[in-house]
Amino acid sequence: MKLKKISVTKLFGIFDHEIRLNNERGITIIIGENGLGKTKILEMLESFFKGDIYRLKNIEFECLRFEFDDDFYWEVYKEHKDEEEIALLVKENNNVDGIFALDIEEFSPERARREALHLARMHGSLRRLGADRWENRSNREIYNSIEVIEKFGAEYSTVNVIKESDPPSWFISRLESLNVSLIETQRVYDFAYPDRTHIETVKKYSGELTDFIKQKLTESTELSSKLDRTYPNRLIEQLKTGSQNISENELNEKLKELEDKRSLFDEVGLVETEKNSALSLIDNPENVVKDVLMLYVKDSFEKLEIFDELAKKIKLFLKIINARFKHKKLHVNKDDGFQFKSTVIKDKDGIFETIPLDQLSSGEKNELILFYKLIFNTSTNSLILIDEPEISLHISWQNKFISDLKEIHKLNQLDILIATHSPDIISNNWDLRVELKGVE
Numbered sequence: 001m002k003l004k005k006i007s008v009t010k011l012f013g014i015f016d017h018e019i020r021l022n023n024e025r026g027i028t029i030i031i032g033e034n035g036l037g038k039t040k041i042l043e044m045l046e047s048f049f050k051g052d053i054y055r056l057k058n059i060e061f062e063c064l065r066f067e068f069d070d071d072f073y074w075e076v077y078k079e080h081k082d083e084e085e086i087a088l089l090v091k092e093n094n095n096v097d098g099i100f101a102l103d104i105e106e107f108s109p110e111r112a113r114r115e116a117l118h119l120a121r122m123h124g125s126l127r128r129l130g131a132d133r134w135e136n137r138s139n140r141e142i143y144n145s146i147e148v149i150e151k152f153g154a155e156y157s158t159v160n161v162i163k164e165s166d167p168p169s170w171f172i173s174r175l176e177s178l179n180v181s182l183i184e185t186q187r188v189y190d191f192a193y194p195d196r197t198h199i200e201t202v203k204k205y206s207g208e209l210t211d212f213i214k215q216k217l218t219e220s221t222e223l224s225s226k227l228d229r230t231y232p233n234r235l236i237e238q239l240k241t242g243s244q245n246i247s248e249n250e251l252n253e254k255l256k257e258l259e260d261k262r263s264l265f266d267e268v269g270l271v272e273t274e275k276n277s278a279l280s281l282i283d284n285p286e287n288v289v290k291d292v293l294m295l296y297v298k299d300s301f302e303k304l305e306i307f308d309e310l311a312k313k314i315k316l317f318l319k320i321i322n323a324r325f326k327h328k329k330l331h332v333n334k335d336d337g338f339q340f341k342s343t344v345i346k347d348k349d350g351i352f353e354t355i356p357l358d359q360l361s362s363g364e365k366n367e368l369i370l371f372y373k374l375i376f377n378t379s380t381n382s383l384i385l386i387d388e389p390e391i392s393l394h395i396s397w398q399n400k401f402i403s404d405l406k407e408i409h410k411l412n413q414l415d416i417l418i419a420t421h422s423p424d425i426i427s428n429n430w431d432l433r434v435e436l437k438g439v440e
Helices: 038-050 053-058 109-122 145-152 158-165 169-177 201-240 248-267 287-305 308-322 362-376 395-412
Strands: 003-011 015-020 027-031 063-068 073-080 086-092 099-104 126-130 133-136 141-143 180-183 328-333 337-346 352-355 383-387 415-419 433-435
Touching: 003 038, 015 027, 027 038, 027 395, 038 053, 038 180, 038 383, 038 415, 086 169, 109 126, 109 145, 133 145, 141 145, 180 362, 201 287, 201 308, 201 328, 201 337, 201 362, 248 287, 248 308, 308 328, 308 362, 308 395, 362 395, 395 415
Parallel strands: 027 415, 027 433, 180 383, 383 415
Antiparallel strands: 003 015, 003 063, 063 073, 073 086, 086 099, 126 133, 133 141, 328 337, 337 352
């Protein structure tokens, strides 16, 4: 089940917009002049499906409609119970029983300040400037207490509202099956750590990748131990049943395939292959030798299969990054995660120098983070929202962006919705665009 169309009426009290998603091709590009609500639509999508219901309170709209590929739709309205209290009404299709309200709690100024102070303790990016004045260190924006709650108040989520509002099962099941996330324009720093001010996202993801690799290595070791323990009994049982009539060509093809896979995993930093360890092809092997080797090959493929998905992701990640970055090359390994080597500067021993992650440019960090999130931190059939991907990117990188997204879509089966001003991002993909119109 996927979203196929998003509509909003009277956004800002003015605009009616309709966005039909390119589900078959996986990528939809929203364009339009400033002020028409491109970014706001992405925020509304994330707010609703992530459960930040309170955040929708201060966005002016009449109706937000989501249409799904199984011919169901939701319509979301605001209901003003009185001058102060607002609820969101959610309706499924034209079912009279398919309507319920998500209440949005109002805050007194005093309570809003208390909640903002609590959130500031949780988010190191916020600095208090006054009783009702806060600064976001990441982008220097200034907020009042209510705006802090809207932007950082994860506790005002659908999870909590659901417990209070007791919505019907049709809402819960559909909501839980949809994964919608926004990749924001500020990506270089991660402020989600309550015990520190911030951490560079590049370093965070480098450590995360080492954890992914080590987890797979642990799984592979456990499986290897199991297969090795049972190998003698399985071999004897196979020999008792008689020869499998394996041809010499078939055996050698499998040995070559196994060696190619090991070489690929070595290339992407998942396993280390010793020099001169390539399996030799066999001439005129006896039937018993064929059976022994084929069982060995079968076990080896089973051990390596654990790495298949991660290897594909790392290979694509390396391909995208190394086609962009100049004078440096990205490598991946289980100890360092990301490791950049100069392609021009050598040390005194004639080895290309390692480049620390903090020496990458802002544009390089943004690109590295963006593609890491798309490749490693998304799940199949997710809807990923990207706001202004052109920020900090060279024009030549922008021209490659959609073609790289197509490869990521093919690998992870994502749907991607982009809001952009850049014709270089669109490049030759004008058939993927949806243009927002103003009032003529």
